Amino acid sequence: MTVQFVWFVQIKLSECPLVFRKTLAVLALLSFPLPALACGPDDDCLVETGNYRISMPEAAPRGALVFAHGYRGSSRGVMRNMALRRLADEYGFALVAINSVSGSWNLRYSPGKTFSEGRDEMAYVDAVLDDVIAKYGVPAGNVYATGFSEGGMMTWTLLCERGSRFAGFAPMSGTFWTPEPAECASAPADVVHIHGTADPTVPITGRQIGQSKQGNLNTVLAMYRAHGDYRDAGRETLDTMTCEFARNPEGRRLDLCLFDGGHSFSVARLRQALDWLTQG
Template sequence: MDQFKFASGALTFTSVLGFSIAFGGTAADAACDDAGICTFEDGGSYHIRTPDTAEGETIPAVVFLHGFGSSGEGTLRMRGTVKALQDRGYAVIAPDGARRADGRRSWNFFPGWDGRDETAFLQSVVDDAKERFDVDPERVVLAGFSAGGFMVNYLACETPDMFAAYAPVAGGFWRPQPSECNGPIRLHHTHGWSDTVVPLEGRYLRNGTFQQGDIYAGLEVWRDALGCETHAPSRVWSEDKDHVRQWSCGDNSEIRFTLHPGGHAIPQGWADKMVDWFEYAQPSQ
């Protein structure tokens, strides 16, 4: 199985997906309108919804990356998920993926693709939200669905300390997957047993041009990165129709893998389950 060690710039081929945006924005560049849409001068934008909190208090946040072809506005249309997070006291930050040549938005997640530096863009988003909306950068979870979930995994692999935790839904790595990742991280991975868009075993795209990776193979990379002593999970249990496995490998080194019976979707109740996990037994400082 062909693999490479994850490193920014390790590959030099150009993406055929049509990304062409570079990003050099800073918090000072952003301008926000009354609808909660913040745009950077150098490209890129994000949407935000904040909870009802006492003035002067810093707030935790979930930065949620949309799936292929969607947008930050599309993320906010997930009203049940957004409301659940707001009710728990979290801001919901919904960045816009870069536009491709065909006009649709996605994320420049695969190493070596030509396009926007997503790590720099997302760091600027968090920095801006900190200054404008009192978001606590030490309590920000990076989550994402499908293509956004792939982006979550790759960013976590390269810069594990950028966010407090990572919560991909229906997204892992592509082939060739990283041979190793940096750590430690806290990872909350959710996937559908019946998912045919991003199957657990992976699949080929564009007539074999790309290959989605095996989710279980990706979890093995994460266990190695976190220094887990065994591949066997620390705990296995069921919650309603979900099957859950957890590896606890030390402070700030944890994987929770939830397999729900549905397909390519964010399952009902995901927001509360993810927040419960994030807030329970916070790692020691």
């Protein structure tokens, strides 16, 4: 048997020492392409400007739930929430935990940030979505976005700038930093916003942090109502929330659900939002 290398040197293996033959065998194995490293809920999936983690349902995914963590959070921490993972499974969704740089999203006017020098979060999310759709067979038209606290701010930013890439949004306990945007680039979308009436961390009217200030939820909702021509469509008192509904001429929803409490995340409240968003 003769082995031929790319530099056209031919060697008869029978005439080579045993150690050399073993070395050639290793080199031959290395010449084949290696499979991509596996990723999932316990290991990072890599994209050009960052990483994310993903938990898949048992069957082929019917869609995906993209979750943005709060301040000092991480995709690793999101995946530790087994109740959230079970919720995604109930819908047949892949749970996609996007990951900030150093525990904080690069959002316009946020404290301690030089926005123009930080990561382009919209380009990062575009890369994550493209990766998830290509590698895991997630239907591109059935992806929902949600997030809590600073992750709620990230969700509102996605809603305003990448609305067409998602089927619906459920931001929780966060909107924007001031000044709030006067308009959104994306077409009107389906939104259910959830917030605690006694939230001391991200109050409905916002809170000053250093030179920055959190946005006023009522200002943001008024802007988005005008953006999509949403009109009042009633209210409903549930076990855990009181919700005010609005609809626009295209049937899009803009709902505000308030609960008596502070800065807390609830899978049960998110489930209600997803029920409305997925059922139209």
